[in-house]
Each structure stands twice: as C-alpha cells, then as structure tokens.
Amino acid sequence: xxxxxxxxxxxxxRRPLVxxxxxxxxxxxxxxxLLALGASPIMAHSPEEVExxxxxxxxxxxxxxxxxxxxxxSMVKAVAAARELGKPVVLDPVGAGATRxxxxxxxxxxxxxxxxxxxxxxxxxxxxxxxxxxxKGVEAAAYDxxxxxxxxxxxxxxxxxxxxxxxxxxxxxxxxxVYAVEPGSSAxxxxxxxxxxxxxxxxALIGAYLAVEEPLRAAVAGIATFKVAAxxxxxxxxxxxxxxxxxxxxxxxxxxxxxxxYARVVAYGAR
Amino acid sequence: xxxxxxxxxxxxxRRPLVxxxxxxxxxxxxxxxLLALGASPIMAHSPEEVExxxxxxxxxxxxxxxxxxxxxxSMVKAVAAARELGKPVVLDPVGAGATRxxxxxxxxxxxxxxxxxxxxxxxxxxxxxxxxxxxKGVEAAAYDxxxxxxxxxxxxxxxxxxxxxxxxxxxxxxxxxVYAVEPGSSAxxxxxxxxxxxxxxxxALIGAYLAVEEPLRAAVAGIATFKVAAxxxxxxxxxxxxxxxxxxxxxxxxxxxxxxxYARVVAYGAR
Amino acid sequence: xxxxxxxxxxxxxRRPLVxxxxxxxxxxxxxxxLLALGASPIMAHSPEEVExxxxxxxxxxxxxxxxxxxxxxSMVKAVAAARELGKPVVLDPVGAGATRxxxxxxxxxxxxxxxxxxxxxxxxxxxxxxxxxxxKGVEAAAYDxxxxxxxxxxxxxxxxxxxxxxxxxxxxxxxxxVYAVEPGSSAxxxxxxxxxxxxxxxxALIGAYLAVEEPLRAAVAGIATFKVAAxxxxxxxxxxxxxxxxxxxxxxxxxxxxxxxYARVVAYGAR
Numbered sequence: 173x174x175x176x177x178x179x180x181x182x183x184x185x186r187r188p189l190v191x192x193x194x195x196x197x198x199x200x201x202x203x204x205x206l207l208a209l210g211a212s213p214i215m216a217h218s219p220e221e222v223e224x225x226x227x228x229x230x231x232x233x234x235x236x237x238x239x240x241x242x243x244x245x246s247m248v249k250a251v252a253a254a255r256e257l258g259k260p261v262v263l264d265p266v267g268a269g270a271t272r273x274x275x276x277x278x279x280x281x282x283x284x285x286x287x288x289x290x291x292x293x294x295x296x297x298x299x300x301x302x303x304x305x306x307x308k309g310v311e312a313a314a315y316d317x318x319x320x321x322x323x324x325x326x327x328x329x330x331x332x333x334x335x336x337x338x339x340x341x342x343x344x345x346x347x348x349x350v351y352a353v354e355p356g357s358s359a360x361x362x363x364x365x366x367x368x369x370x371x372x373x374x375x376a377l378i379g380a381y382l383a384v385e386e387p388l389r390a391a392v393a394g395i396a397t398f399k400v401a402a403x404x405x406x407x408x409x410x411x412x413x414x415x416x417x418x419x420x421x422x423x424x425x426x427x428x429x430x431x432x433x434y435a436r437v438v439a440y441g442a443r
Numbered sequence: 444x445x446x447x448x449x450x451x452x453x454x455x456x457r458r459p460l461v462x463x464x465x466x467x468x469x470x471x472x473x474x475x476x477l478l479a480l481g482a483s484p485i486m487a488h489s490p491e492e493v494e495x496x497x498x499x500x501x502x503x504x505x506x507x508x509x510x511x512x513x514x515x516x517s518m519v520k521a522v523a524a525a526r527e528l529g530k531p532v533v534l535d536p537v538g539a540g541a542t543r544x545x546x547x548x549x550x551x552x553x554x555x556x557x558x559x560x561x562x563x564x565x566x567x568x569x570x571x572x573x574x575x576x577x578x579k580g581v582e583a584a585a586y587d588x589x590x591x592x593x594x595x596x597x598x599x600x601x602x603x604x605x606x607x608x609x610x611x612x613x614x615x616x617x618x619x620x621v622y623a624v625e626p627g628s629s630a631x632x633x634x635x636x637x638x639x640x641x642x643x644x645x646x647a648l649i650g651a652y653l654a655v656e657e658p659l660r661a662a663v664a665g666i667a668t669f670k671v672a673a674x675x676x677x678x679x680x681x682x683x684x685x686x687x688x689x690x691x692x693x694x695x696x697x698x699x700x701x702x703x704x705y706a707r708v709v710a711y712g713a714r
Numbered sequence: 715x716x717x718x719x720x721x722x723x724x725x726x727x728r729r730p731l732v733x734x735x736x737x738x739x740x741x742x743x744x745x746x747x748l749l750a751l752g753a754s755p756i757m758a759h760s761p762e763e764v765e766x767x768x769x770x771x772x773x774x775x776x777x778x779x780x781x782x783x784x785x786x787x788s789m790v791k792a793v794a795a796a797r798e799l800g801k802p803v804v805l806d807p808v809g810a811g812a813t814r815x816x817x818x819x820x821x822x823x824x825x826x827x828x829x830x831x832x833x834x835x836x837x838x839x840x841x842x843x844x845x846x847x848x849x850k851g852v853e854a855a856a857y858d859x860x861x862x863x864x865x866x867x868x869x870x871x872x873x874x875x876x877x878x879x880x881x882x883x884x885x886x887x888x889x890x891x892v893y894a895v896e897p898g899s900s901a902x903x904x905x906x907x908x909x910x911x912x913x914x915x916x917x918a919l920i921g922a923y924l925a926v927e928e929p930l931r932a933a934v935a936g937i938a939t940f941k942v943a944a945x946x947x948x949x950x951x952x953x954x955x956x957x958x959x960x961x962x963x964x965x966x967x968x969x970x971x972x973x974x975x976y977a978r979v980v981a982y983g984a985r
Contacts, residue, residue: 197470197486199739199780203910208954213910214809215739218782221813228812238470240489240513242782267485270499271492366695368474368484412479413691420955424908468741468757509741511760511784538756541770542763637966639745639755683750684962 176435177428179385179393184210188230188383192376193217193247195237195266198369202233202376208423209397211380219246226253230383233376234287236277237266244277248284255286260382260390262289264375269299282331288387290327291336291375291394297323301330315339325350334387338374342395346388353395354436356403359410364402366412367419374398377423396435401426403434447706448699450656450664455481459501459654463647464488464518466508466537469640473504473647479694480668482651490517497524501654504647505558507548508537515548519555526557531653531661533560535646540570553602559658561598562607562646562665568594572601586610592621605658609645613666617659624666625707627674630681635673637683638690645669648694667706672697674705715979719970721927721935726752730772730925734918735759735789737779737808740911744775744918750965751939753922761788768795772925775918776829778819779808786819790826797828802924802932804831806917811841824873830929832869833878833917833936839865843872857881867892876929880916884937888930895937896978898945901952906944908954909961916940919965938977943968945976 189212194202199215206213216225219242226232232254234247254261265278278300281287290300294315298304301323321343328335328347336344340361342353355361364370378394385393404426405418460483465473470486477484487496490513497503503525505518525532536549549571552558561571565586569575572594591608599606599618607615611632613624626632635641649665656664675697676689731754736744741757748755758767761784768774774796776789796803807820820842823829832842836857840846843865863885870877870889878886882903884895897903906912920936927935946968947960 195486196467196738197474200471200742200910203739204954204958207908207910214812215737216780216809216813218780218815220783221781221815224813238487238489239492241491267487270485271487271495273489273492363695366478368471368478411692412475412695413688416475416691417688417955417959420958421953424905424954466757467738468745471742509758509760510763512762538758541756542758542766544760544763634966637749639742639749682963683746683966684959687746687962688959 173435173437174432175389176393176396176437177432179381179389180397180426180431181428182384183380186384187212188380189214189228190231190233190376190379190383191216191225191229192233193243193250194233194235194372197237198372201369202372204420205373205423206376206380208420209377209380217243217246219249222246222249223253226250226259227257229259231379232259232261233379234261234281235264235266235372235375236274237372239273239277247281251281251284251286255284260288260387261286262291262375262378262382263287264372265290265292265296265300266372268292268296269304275299282333287333288382289334289336289378289391291338291378291391293371294320294337294339297327297335297337301327317341321350334391336391336395338371338395344388344391344395349388350440351392352438352440353392353399354438356399357406360403360406363406363410363412363415367416392437396437397426397431400431400434444706444708445703446660447664447667447708448703450652450660451668451697451702452699453655454651457655458483459651460485460499461502461504461647461650461654462487462496462500463504464514464521465504465506465643468508469643472640473643475691476644476694477647477651479691480648480651488514488517490520493517493520494524497521497530498528500530502650503530503532504650505532505552506535506537506643506646507545508643510544510548518552522552522555522557526555531559531658532557533562533646533649533653534558535643536561536563536567536571537643539563539567540575546570553604558604559653560605560607560649560662562609562649562662564642565591565608565610568598568606568608572598588612596621605662607662607666609642609666615659615662615666620659621711622663623709623711624663624670625709627670628677631674631677634677634681634683634686638687663708667708668697668702671702671705715977716974717931718935718938718977718979719974721923721931722939722968722973723970724926725922728926729754730922731756731770732773732775732918732921732925733758733767733771734775735785735792736775736777736914739779740914743911744914746962747915747965748918748922750962751919751922759785759788761791764788764791765795768792768801769799771801773921774801774803775921776803776823777806777808777914777917778816779914781815781819789823793823793826793828797826802830802929803828804833804917804920804924805829806914807832807834807838807842808914810834810838811846817841824875829875830924831876831878831920831933833880833920833933835913836862836879836881839869839877839879843869859883863892876933878933878937880913880937886930886933886937891930892982893934894980894982895934895941896980898941899948902945902948905948905952905954905957909958934979938979939968939973942973942976
C-alpha cells in the first residue's frame with residue numbers, strides 16, 4: 173500500500189506537534205516513540221495549560237492508563253477544546269472494563285464527540301460495547317478474531333468514530349470499511365507481551381499520523397508502522413529489554429518504501 | 444534449592460495479576476520487570492478504583508518512593524482492602540528515615556496489619572526499628588551485615604510480618620527462620636548501585652512470588668531471582684545503561700533449573 | 715581545560731545528594747544519569763517533605779516539564795528553602811513560552827532569588843527575556859547562535875544568575891564571562907533530537923556539579939560532560955534507542971582526563 177509510505181514521509185516532513193495526556197507508566201516510552209518516528213511530542217496534563225497546548229498541537233493523544241480526578245478533568249477539557257478547534261484526538265481506553273472508573277471515563281470522553289480514533293485491546297473495546305468480563309487487569313482476555321472484527325465495526329458505528337481493536341490480527345473500522353493488519357513473525361509474538369506500554373505506543377503513533385491523514389488511514393498507518401518496526405526489532409533482539417531498545421531504533425530507521433512493502437494490511441472495503 | 448525453580452515455574456504458569464501502587468520513577472521499570480518475569484502488572488493509584496483492583500489482583504505492591512497525600516490515601520485503602528480480602532501485600536518503605544513523612548507513612552501502613560513482606564535497605568529498615576541517621580536520601584548508610592540480620596529478625600517480630608533487608612548480603616526473616624542470599628560476582632556489585640529502581644524491582648518481583656508462595660519463601664525467591672538475573676546481565680554488559688537492558692532480558696530468559704542451581708541461598712532455620 | 719576533569723573526579727569522590735523536583739517524563743532518565751555519573755539522586759515532590767530533603771541535599775534540581783499546582787507549590791518551597799540554607803539550585807524552564815503557566819512559573823521561581831543556574835533552550839530562554847513566539851511545544855524554534863550568546867548574557871544580568879542556552883553551540887554566562895561549548899560529531903547531532911529528556915539530563919548533571927563547583931563552571935561542566943558522553947555513545951550506536959542506552963554507559967565510563975581532553979569549551983572572559 174503506497175499511501176502508507178507516503179504518510180510516514182509526511183510525518184517526517186511536517187514533524188507534527190502531538191500533545192499527550194497520558195499515563196505515568198508510558199510517558200517516557202511514548203515520547204521516545206514519537207521522537208523516533210519523527211514527530212514532536214509534548215507531554216502535559218495541567219488543566220491550566222491544556223487548552224493552549226491543544227491549540228498549538230496538530231493532534232492530541234488521550235490515554236487513561238493511570239487516572240485520577242485531576243487527569244480526568246484535563247482530558248475532558250482537552251477533548252472539548254480539540255472538538256472546538258477541529259484538532260484530531262486518539263483515545264486509548266486503557267483498562268476499560270477492569271474498573272468502573274475507567275469504563276465510565278472512556279465512555280464519557282467518547283460522548284463528547286471530539287474523538288477521531290479509539291485504539292484498545294479486545295477486552296477494552298468489548299467494555300465500550302457494553303460487554304463485561306473481558307478485561308483482566310489491563311490485559312485483554314482471550315482474543316477472538318471474528319468477534320474483534322465485529323466489535324471494531326459496531327463500536328465505530330455506535331460512537332461515530334474510527335475504532336481499532338488490536339491483538340494478534342488488528343481490525344480497524346470507521347463503521348463501513350474494515351482494514352486488517354496481519355501479524356508478523358513468531359519472534360515478535362513471543363516478546364511483544366513482555367514489554368509494557370506497547371499498546372500505548374501504537375496509540376501515540378496513530379496520534380502522529382492523525383496530523384497528516386484522515387482517521388481510518390491514520391489508525392492503520394500507526395498500527396502497521398509499529399508492527400513492521402517491531403518485527404525488525406525482534407529479529408535483532410528476541411528478549412524483552414533489548415527488543416524494547418531496538419524498537420525505537422527501528423521506528424527511526426524505517427523508511428516509507430519499507431513500510432509500504434512489508435506492512436501486511438488487507439482492506440475489506442465497505443460492508 | 445529446588446523450590447526456587449518450582450516457584451518461578453508457577454509464576455509463569457499462573458501469570459499472576461500484580462497491582463502496583465508505586466512511585467513515578469520506577470513505574471515503567473517495575474512493570475517491565477514483572478512482564479519479563481512472566482507476571483501481569485497493573486499500575487494504578489486512584490482511590491476511586493483501588494478496591495476493585497485489589498479484589499482482582501493476586502498480590503499487591505505498595506512502594507512509597509514518591510509520596511503525596513493522594514497516594515498515601517490510596518495506599519491505606521489498598522492495604523486495608525487486601526487485608527479484608529486475604530490478598531498478600533509487599534511494602535517497600537523507600538526513603539524511610541530520610542523524612543518524617545516517609546517514616547510515618549511506612550509505619551502507618553505496617554500498623555494496618557495487612558503487610559505480608561517488607562523489603563527495604565539497611566537504613567530504611569533501621570528507621571522502621573526506630574533507629575535514625577542511617578538513611579542518606581534514598582540510599583542506605585554504611586551496611587553492617589551482622590546488624591542487618593538482627594534487624595530482619597527484630598522488625599519481623601515487632602510487626603508480625605516477613606522482613607527483607609537487602610544489601611551486599613540480603614537477610615530475610617519471619618522472626619524465627621532466617622535466610623541469607625549471598626552476593627554474586629564483583630561485576631554486578633560495581634554496576635548495581637548505578638541504576639535507579641533496582642530495589643523497587645526486587646520488591647515487585649516479591650509481589651509476583653507472593654501469588655504462588657508463602658511470604659518468607661516469596662521474599663527469598665524475589666531476591667534470588669533478581670540476583671541471578673543481575674549476575675548474568677552484568678557478565679554480558681558491565682556498564683549501567685546496557686546492564687539495565689540485559690536485566691529484563693535475563694528475567695525473561697531465566698528458567699527454574701538455572702535459578703535453583705545458581706541462587707546462593709542459605710537457610711538458618713529457627714533461632 | 716584541566717578543571718573539568720577535576721570537577722568530575724570531585725563528583726565521584728563526594729557522591730553528592732541531588733534532590734530533584736522534576737517532570738514525570740524524565741524522572742527515571744535523570745535519576746539514572748545522576749547515578750551513572752556518580753551522584754546520588756533523590757526524586758521527591760511532596761510539599762510535606764521538601765524542606766527536609768533540601769536540607770539534606772547538596773544541590774537541588776527544579777524542572778517544570780509537567781506542572782500542576784501541587785508541584786508548583788513544592789518548587790516554590792524548595793527554592794525558598796534552598797536560598798535560606800545556601801544550597802545551590804538549577805532551574806530547567808521546560809516549555810517556557812509555550813504556555814502562560816510555564817512562563818509565569820519559571821519567572822516566579824527566578825524571582826525568589828535562590829536560583830544559581832538556569833538551563834534552557836533558545837525558545838525557553840527567549841521567553842524568560844520577555845520575547846515570545848520562539849517555543850514550539852517544548853522544542854526551541856530556529857536556533858540563532860549569535861542571539862543565543864546575547865540571551866545568555868542578558869538573562870544572566872537581569873536575574874543575577876548563571877544562564878545556559880543550549881543548542882548546537884551552548885552558551886553559558888554569569889552576565890560577564892561567557893563560555894561556549896562547541897558541537898560534537900554529526901552522528902550525535904542526527905540522533906540527539908530523537909530522544910526525550912536529554913535537555914533535562916544536562917540540567918540534572920549541572921545539579922551534580924553544583925555540589926562541587928561554583929555555578930558558572932558547574933553549568934559548563936554539566937554541558938561538556940553530556941556532550942562528550944553523547945559523542946561516544948553516538949559513535950557506538952547511531953540510532954535513538956541504542957544511543958540512549960549507551961549514553962548512560964558513557965556517563966559512567968567517562969574519566970576526568972578524557973573529559974578535559976575532548977570537551978570543546980571556549981572561554982571568552984569578561985565582556
């Protein structure tokens with residue numbers, strides 16, 4: 173898919189400013205992923221400055237991984253400001269389904285109408301669909317590919333947004349079209365569950381692409397970029413510490429041609 | 444000690460959910476260490492969700508490294524909920540003795556009766572014993588092996604818990620039995636003081652073992668696992684940045700047989 | 715410059731306690747940089763303990779990268795306590811100019827009179843000088859070497875402190891003398907903008923040197939140490955993930971002789 177490589181090149185040319193209100197565990201991880209890719213992250217959460225930063229930003233990432241009431245307040249302000257100003261927002265509903273606070277906060281942020289893309293795992297998106305019992309802590313319960321695809325379409329329709337359900341195969345839908353991103357090598361599958369914040373990293377990459385692409389393609393590009401970089405990293409380093417380091421290297425080294433050639437993206441068109 | 448290897452295998456089979464209320468400096472570090480070992484971390488501190496998460500968790504890690512009043516409130520709720528529900532808790536009294544806030548908070552959490560294991564350095568456990576002047580910032584003052592062993596026994600008796608005093612030799616006691624974990628190579632001793640959060644990492648590993656072992660053995664297993672992995676990592680990478688990366692690799696690569704064979708654990712029986 | 719190497723050796727001998735009130739993104743990064751260098755970091759922000767920690771510390775680092783009102787309150791208390799007790803403080807005005815909260819907070823902290831060194835990029839120091847529009851998020855707008863040098867002198871005079879404007883060439887001034895630190899290889903210039911927290915890391919290193927040197931030299935030494943270590947790291951690892959890891963290795967491996975020999979420091983004397 174040639175547009176994937178062009179999207180990556182546009183990120184590198186434009187160097188979009190991505191404002192992240194995210195969780196404490198991954199602030200460093202996602203800032204480094206955005207820098208390695210070629211975007212310019214700002215990490216900030218004070219309600220006193222959130223509107224100025226949304227106004228300056230090209231895209232906004234909201235991640236509910238370590239909530240407290242002050243963060244929720246800033247997130248609401250950020251999504252409302254982004255909607256007002258027409259800035260794209262990607263939401264990561266980390267742990268939706270695991271606690272009422274998280275499910276409620278994710279649904280409330282979605283209800284504001286400014287979210288362009290939601291990226292979650294199977295359990296989290298199930299919780300947004302009103303199904304419970306599919307989240308164990310912040311990890312997804314048993315992944316069901318057929319149901320994941322349906323979930324992406326259903327939740328996208330319900331909230332009028334793009335939804336990415338990531339797992340072994342990732343499904344992305346705007347409620348009509350569906351893209352699937354196929355898994356890479358078994359080396360990457362072994363190690364990928366052993367590093368924290370990789371889902372959050374995908375969400376941040378989607379944020380960078382939202383500055384240069386429409387939401388459906390931005391979500392596919394963020395996921396595909398991560399998967400191709402992760403596959404290269406796992407080939408060089410099959411253990412989690414070293415793999416994590418090489419992942420930043422490959423987000424930086426990846427060029428548009430390689431991304432277009434190696435991304436395993438399947439488009440299913442309208443349904 | 445064959446039980447060490449079996450405990451590691453049980454962690455990998457059960458993949459316990461470990462709820463961490465921990466400090467900002469090490470959230471990423473300890474989440475990655477738990478994932479590399481084979482456990483499933485959740486990092487969360489909001490008082491609004493802490494009880495739900497304790498209920499879902501197999502073990503709870505409480506670490507006072509960067510306190511503020513909201514965190515203290517959540518920690519108290521977590522320990523109380525864990526006691527109510529019979530979930531094991533490991534407490535890391537980071538910086539006890541360095542400030543009154545930290546000493547007071549650690550003692551208050553201990554007084555709630557739900558703490559299964561305390562893991563601290565010499566200065567921190569001295570502070571819990573009512574002795575002052577042995578903490579310099581968050582580092583222990585001069586380590587005294589004979590006194591460290593006594594401290595483990597005394598503080599364990601006083602609070603009715605398991606106490607691990609970590610340092611060159613680590614001492615673990617339930618107030619009757621004592622285990623010592625002997626130091627590894629000089630390579631690891633040179634580098635180990637040059638990476639932040641390694642004590643916190645040991646505490647988190649103890650949390651994972653608390654899901655599959657009784658507290659005394661869980662504490663010994665967490666310490667021994669760290670020491671064997673660190674020794675391998677330091678052999679491959681004698682400098683702090685690279686050593687830190689390899690440490691996650693070896694927490695993942697370590698198998699039960701290797702752990703049992705290379706752990707330098709001495710049991711002193713009842714005293 | 716022989717004094718550079720001697721300063722590094724004094725840091726290693728004294729192992730100064732450096733108290734950091736810093737942003738969430740770089741807490742781990744700067745703690746590890748200080749440990750690798752040979753200093754002893756404490757990361758803490760509770761207003762309840764800040765004065766005790768300033769009293770125990772040899773130097774204080776204040777970094778406004780992820781502000782909220784509780785952090786601002788602790789920072790004010792820390793700078794006031796440091797002034798009272800004669801402890802040196804280095805201030806990193808991250809994102810000054812990007813939001814009113816940040817500009818106002820940085821200027822307020824400077825007005826308290828206890829800041830020994832300010833380290834910022836071109837846009838941030840421009841904002842302290844009352845010029846706007848030179849900060850894009852937390853990154854500096856187009857760097858202007860001649861203006862950077864003037865800015866260091868002007869802002870140093872205005873606030874009676876040492877000011878370091880870092881960029882391709884770094885300028886450090888106490889309002890009379892000026893030091894320039896020249897750039898390293900092109901390898902390091904390519905990768906250095908692709909890792910988060912490196913400016914914050916320089917600030918933290920200046921904190922360590924403030925414990926053993928007067929402010930002008932401490933600022934030069936912190937910058938020069940970073941640059942020499944970064945150049946070595948980039949030679950070994952030209953991509954951002956691996957470079958970041960090697961940077962800690964080289965902060966640890968660097969010796970006084972190497973630092974003195976390879977630092978590209980030019981002193982311009984009084985002006």
